[in-house]
Amino acid sequence: MALAVRQFDAVVVGAGGAGLRAALQLAEAGLRVAVLTKVFPTRSHTVAAQGGIGAALGNMGTDSWQWHMYDTVKGSDWLGDQDAIEYMCREAPKVVIELEHFGMPFDRNEDGTVYQRPFGGHMQNMGAGPAVQRSCCAADRTGHAMLHTLYQRNVRARTQFFVEWMALDLVRDASGQVLGVTALEMETGEVVLFHARATLFATGGAGRIFAASTNAFINTGDGLGMAARAGIPLEDMEFYQFHPTGVYGAGVLITEGVRGEGGYLLNKNGERFMERYAPSAKDLASRDVVSRAMATEIKEGRGAGPNADYLLLKLDHLGPEVIDKRLPGIREIAKKFANVDPVREPIPVVPTVHYQMGGIPTNYHGEVVVPGRQGPNTVVPGFYAAGECACASVHGANRLGTNSLTDLVVFGKAAGDSVIRFLRENPGHKPLPADAAERSAARLARLDGQRGGESVHVLGNEIRRTMQAHCGVFRFPDLLAEGVQMIRALSDRVARSEIQDKSKVFNTARVEALELDNLIEVARATMVSAHARKESRGAHDRADCHDRPGFPNGRDDQNWLKHTLWYKEGDRLEYKPVNLKPLTAETIPPKARAY
Amino acid sequence: MHIRILRYDPDRDAKPYWKDYEVALEPSDRMLLDALVRVKAMDDSFAFRRSCREGVCGSDAMNINGRNGLACITRLADLKGTVELRPLPGLPVIRDLIVDMTQFFHQYHSVRPYLINDDPPPERERLQAPAEREALDGLYECILCACCSTSCPSFWWNPDKFVGPAGLLQAYRFLADSRDQATGERLDDLEDPYRLFRCHSIMNCVDACPKGLNPTRAIGKIKELMVKRSV
Numbered sequence A: 001m002a003l004a005v006r007q008f009d010a011v012v013v014g015a016g017g018a019g020l021r022a023a024l025q026l027a028e029a030g031l032r033v034a035v036l037t038k039v040f041p042t043r044s045h046t047v048a049a050q051g052g053i054g055a056a057l058g059n060m061g062t063d064s065w066q067w068h069m070y071d072t073v074k075g076s077d078w079l080g081d082q083d084a085i086e087y088m089c090r091e092a093p094k095v096v097i098e099l100e101h102f103g104m105p106f107d108r109n110e111d112g113t114v115y116q117r118p119f120g121g122h123m124q125n126m127g128a129g130p131a132v133q134r135s136c137c138a139a140d141r142t143g144h145a146m147l148h149t150l151y152q153r154n155v156r157a158r159t160q161f162f163v164e165w166m167a168l169d170l171v172r173d174a175s176g177q178v179l180g181v182t183a184l185e186m187e188t189g190e191v192v193l194f195h196a197r198a199t200l201f202a203t204g205g206a207g208r209i210f211a212a213s214t215n216a217f218i219n220t221g222d223g224l225g226m227a228a229r230a231g232i233p234l235e236d237m238e239f240y241q242f243h244p245t246g247v248y249g250a251g252v253l254i255t256e257g258v259r260g261e262g263g264y265l266l267n268k269n270g271e272r273f274m275e276r277y278a279p280s281a282k283d284l285a286s287r288d289v290v291s292r293a294m295a296t297e298i299k300e301g302r303g304a305g306p307n308a309d310y311l312l313l314k315l316d317h318l319g320p321e322v323i324d325k326r327l328p329g330i331r332e333i334a335k336k337f338a339n340v341d342p343v344r345e346p347i348p349v350v351p352t353v354h355y356q357m358g359g360i361p362t363n364y365h366g367e368v369v370v371p372g373r374q375g376p377n378t379v380v381p382g383f384y385a386a387g388e389c390a391c392a393s394v395h396g397a398n399r400l401g402t403n404s405l406t407d408l409v410v411f412g413k414a415a416g417d418s419v420i421r422f423l424r425e426n427p428g429h430k431p432l433p434a435d436a437a438e439r440s441a442a443r444l445a446r447l448d449g450q451r452g453g454e455s456v457h458v459l460g461n462e463i464r465r466t467m468q469a470h471c472g473v474f475r476f477p478d479l480l481a482e483g484v485q486m487i488r489a490l491s492d493r494v495a496r497s498e499i500q501d502k503s504k505v506f507n508t509a510r511v512e513a514l515e516l517d518n519l520i521e522v523a524r525a526t527m528v529s530a531h532a533r534k535e536s537r538g539a540h541d542r543a544d545c546h547d548r549p550g551f552p553n554g555r556d557d558q559n560w561l562k563h564t565l566w567y568k569e570g571d572r573l574e575y576k577p578v579n580l581k582p583l584t585a586e587t588i589p590p591k592a593r594a595y
Numbered sequence B: 001m002h003i004r005i006l007r008y009d010p011d012r013d014a015k016p017y018w019k020d021y022e023v024a025l026e027p028s029d030r031m032l033l034d035a036l037v038r039v040k041a042m043d044d045s046f047a048f049r050r051s052c053r054e055g056v057c058g059s060d061a062m063n064i065n066g067r068n069g070l071a072c073i074t075r076l077a078d079l080k081g082t083v084e085l086r087p088l089p090g091l092p093v094i095r096d097l098i099v100d101m102t103q104f105f106h107q108y109h110s111v112r113p114y115l116i117n118d119d120p121p122p123e124r125e126r127l128q129a130p131a132e133r134e135a136l137d138g139l140y141e142c143i144l145c146a147c148c149s150t151s152c153p154s155f156w157w158n159p160d161k162f163v164g165p166a167g168l169l170q171a172y173r174f175l176a177d178s179r180d181q182a183t184g185e186r187l188d189d190l191e192d193p194y195r196l197f198r199c200h201s202i203m204n205c206v207d208a209c210p211k212g213l214n215p216t217r218a219i220g221k222i223k224e225l226m227v228k229r230s231v
Helices: A017-028 A063-076 A082-102 A142-155 A222-229 A287-299 A316-326 A328-338 A404-427 A438-449 A454-471 A477-494 A508-532 B032-042 B102-110 B130-134 B153-157 B164-175 B183-190 B204-208 B214-228
Strands: A004-013 A035-038 A118-123 A132-136 A160-163 A167-171 A178-185 A191-201 A239-247 A265-266 A311-314 A347-356 A367-372 A375-385 A562-567 A574-576 B003-005 B019-021 B063-064 B068-072 B083-084 B093-095
Touching: A004 A017, A004 A178, A004 A404, A017 A035, A017 A142, A017 A404, A035 A167, A035 A191, A063 A082, A063 A118, A082 A142, A082 A404, A118 A287, A142 A404, A142 B153, A167 A191, A167 A222, A167 A438, A167 A508, A178 A375, A178 A438, A191 A222, A191 A404, A191 A438, A222 A367, A222 A454, A222 A508, A239 A287, A239 A328, A287 A311, A311 B102, A316 A328, A328 A347, A375 A404, A375 A574, A438 A508, A454 A477, A454 A508, A477 A508, A508 A574, A562 B214, B003 B032, B068 B204, B102 B164, B153 B164, B164 B214, B183 B214
Parallel strands: A004 A035, A004 A191, A035 A160, A191 A375, B003 B083
Antiparallel strands: A118 A132, A167 A178, A178 A191, A239 A347, A265 A311, A311 A347, A367 A375, A562 A574, B003 B019, B063 B068, B063 B083
């Protein structure tokens, strides 16, 4: 396929929090950078983050990055890499202050400093408690405030955006070096090859592989699909976070900040059941713990409502003043999507898929790393990833609330800096291989010529239903085994997806079909990795691996304190060690996790 | 449910036309967007933008029975009879309900929508009293959906010269920020027969805003600042 080639120093794919932070770093360094994004930047899913960004500013009382680090390691169920976690927690206060300097409208204390609220799993005194106020917020619209601020700062820096361009495939040469991406301009249907000396993915998560998700329609794991097709493994994909409080029936997120401000969960008997599951942290235990407790309450018949299938989030006791000041967006969402006014009534909620802990493997510099000549973490030259699509790994088996926004800005910036260093040391573009655009061309030609295939809508729904039923909060070995077969069969059917619309102009059917190619890779990685991991850890809970002596909460450090690496080719799995050695701090050794 | 959509694909159609859809709703369908997803499943050539489905990303703004709004937070229960959908008025149509928002974003960018403060940044955050921060409430929450500007006759008439309610709301968001130092330049830039003064307080923008914001009030505040500095 003869197609247009455009050259840039760097191409950033995705314009959410991580992509915009990275782009800013590159644009301010005076580099020629192209930012490709499927949606206008402020429509990226970072906009939906509510409760806050975690940083040990210590504005509300004593706090330290060491405490933040301890909480993050414990929250990760010791699967997080301690070098990356130390880096994130040390950098967090700096990047938050920087956001404030960029103009982000944080809430304020009487003394004019940034207001911080409590959040799940964030404690004082190396996990000993009580809760610490670490979440820096802009009411319950922190993601919106942050995303708009970062976009505005990029407007100031004159960053070059390619809006409503969908990246299709990664371009690598024979040595494995990454040389850019192919991308589709939605408005015209034109495909262009972006030839770049460095390529940075900030494409977000793939919560849309599940039927009930807090995620936006656009969260289809495009970066993960592109990486997988190009032979890059995906790390720890079995770990998906179920957020405790999605609106029942609608899936829309209700921030943990509600519980941070003093709200709590009730079962049908009006019992504050979290006291039984997490006697110390109660409703502010980490998300995997709260979601499992809720699922147990429902399973044992203590759910509320006519079908006993949801729980109640009570916050009316906070009073209308606190709700309108600190949680105005929640009140709006509850009224619209649950038909309740939380000033008077509790909100019906259920655990809902929210966040992908795994992703494209990187080190804490945002460089993509794969097993190779220099060991399990060999750098892929020219390839970078940050944000939810990446796995640094700071979240391990379970992410703490507020750490996603921290991750975006800390690693978005770090990856930007790494790109700048790489460009300085590697001047000039390496030549493109002759088949650079072949994979994309073949995918598009197949889709245009497909007859007798199945609709994208039907296939997508089947993937989502299968993931939900076979890979949920509680996982069962037989259901997982069956799930692997079902997803593989779906994979073959997706290869014959068909669209009726063949128009060149803003063909959203074509976009959805191309997204489906990415969704299926992520679904397969998730199911296969979950089936293989025979222990319970963080968000991955297996019915055949439960609490017994030597295996706290079903965790098996002897055999499974390691990262999963899934390769698309043959669904192959490899494993690599967890880095328990921080940069300067002492190792936080694994122990039983209780809240 | 019966939905009529104004369709147009320049690749195929000589001019726009109405197409009717009969949609079988499920009990779980709550919002207009849920119905549109069902239309798309029946006819994949129907093109519209959507993302967050909870009213914060601003993608699915459209004209619903003659009023601008977001499909994802428009309740099906509040829609009676046939629902007529058109693209947002006043902007060029790319296809179906997808409009070209270049002019809208150009006006947004023209107000320099970012904090301007040339002092060397302090070690810690710039301090801001809670009351100063509250001055930004009702301004910073804008989602750039364009429901307001595309309901404004002045913007329809002069989209190249009049900033429009969305852009002016953001202009005031920075004028109102205690940390911003560019008040004079910002006011100079808006002191123009078109950029600001094409607003005739018709208040369609207030009516259209799905987030309950009030651009007319912000525009009034900008005018007040101008009067204040001239006396």
